[in-house]
Amino acid sequence: MDFEACVVEFEKYVKKFDLTIIENKYKYEHTFRVVDFAKIICENENFSTEEKELAIIASLLHDIARFEEWTKYHSWSKIDHGDLGYEILSNNNYILKYVDEKYKNVVLNSVKYHNKIEIPDNLDKLTKKILKLVRDADKLDILNTQYNPYNEKSLTLHYDFDSKYDIDKEIVNNFISEKMLPFKEVTNIAEDIIYYLSYIYDINYRSSFKIIYNLNILDIKLELLKKVINDSEKYKIIELKIKDYLESNIKL
Numbered sequence: 001m002d003f004e005a006c007v008v009e010f011e012k013y014v015k016k017f018d019l020t021i022i023e024n025k026y027k028y029e030h031t032f033r034v035v036d037f038a039k040i041i042c043e044n045e046n047f048s049t050e051e052k053e054l055a056i057i058a059s060l061l062h063d064i065a066r067f068e069e070w071t072k073y074h075s076w077s078k079i080d081h082g083d084l085g086y087e088i089l090s091n092n093n094y095i096l097k098y099v100d101e102k103y104k105n106v107v108l109n110s111v112k113y114h115n116k117i118e119i120p121d122n123l124d125k126l127t128k129k130i131l132k133l134v135r136d137a138d139k140l141d142i143l144n145t146q147y148n149p150y151n152e153k154s155l156t157l158h159y160d161f162d163s164k165y166d167i168d169k170e171i172v173n174n175f176i177s178e179k180m181l182p183f184k185e186v187t188n189i190a191e192d193i194i195y196y197l198s199y200i201y202d203i204n205y206r207s208s209f210k211i212i213y214n215l216n217i218l219d220i221k222l223e224l225l226k227k228v229i230n231d232s233e234k235y236k237i238i239e240l241k242i243k244d245y246l247e248s249n250i251k252l
């Protein structure tokens with residue numbers, strides 16, 4: 001397997017798209033930040049050299065469909081970009097030719113399932129291990145960029161943080177039950193911040209929880225949420241729940 005050769009092919013592929021478009025540029029940079037998070041998790045979780053190589057290749061390729069998706073649909077929610085990524089990589093063997101034959105399905109399925117609500121049960125142990133890591137690394141970068149006023153890469157900085165918003169009771173209940181919120185239920189900025197906070201319920205590795213802690217992701221999001229929420233009781237419930245969840249997962 002050859003990660004560097006995959007990077008060269010990935011760059012060639014991405015150059016077919018207009019990277020001056022802010023959404024394409026964001027996904028391009030996001031890809032490499034996800035690779036960096038993946039490397040850190042592999043080190044901390046003691047992945048073997050082969051597993052690490054697989055994990056960073058899968059991370060590099062996880063959002064390959066985003067460029068075609070934005071260029072065609074100007075949206076990130078019209079199609080399933082995991083499925084499209086699987087298709088692009090299966091049809092264009094030039095990137096996957098740098099992955100050992102026996103591991104191709106691990107990479108393909110890690111791309112396909114990185115964005116699904118749940119990890120399917122029928123995947124083999126190695127695929128699950130790599131897939132969980134890609135899902136963590138992906139979410140870590142999204143958590144660290146979106147709704148982070150200290151991160152210039154954020155796409156959510158132009159939102160109106162001076163207004164106050166209602167939060168649906170169901171969204172709070174869903175949050176308490178440690179479920180990732182369905183994006184379609186989000187109707188305003190406060191709910192959107194809660195939606196991103198709920199990503200933490202889908203984090204798999206202990207070292208990923210530690211990264212969330214070290215990057216101060218929780219406090220930064222909660223500070224913003226407090227500003228835009230119009231119900232301090234609901235805020236308190238959410239704050240207590242997520243702080244407790246993070247703490248208990250770090251201690252595990």
Ligand SMILES: [Fe+2]
Binds near residue numbers: 030034062063138
């Ligand atoms: Fe991603």
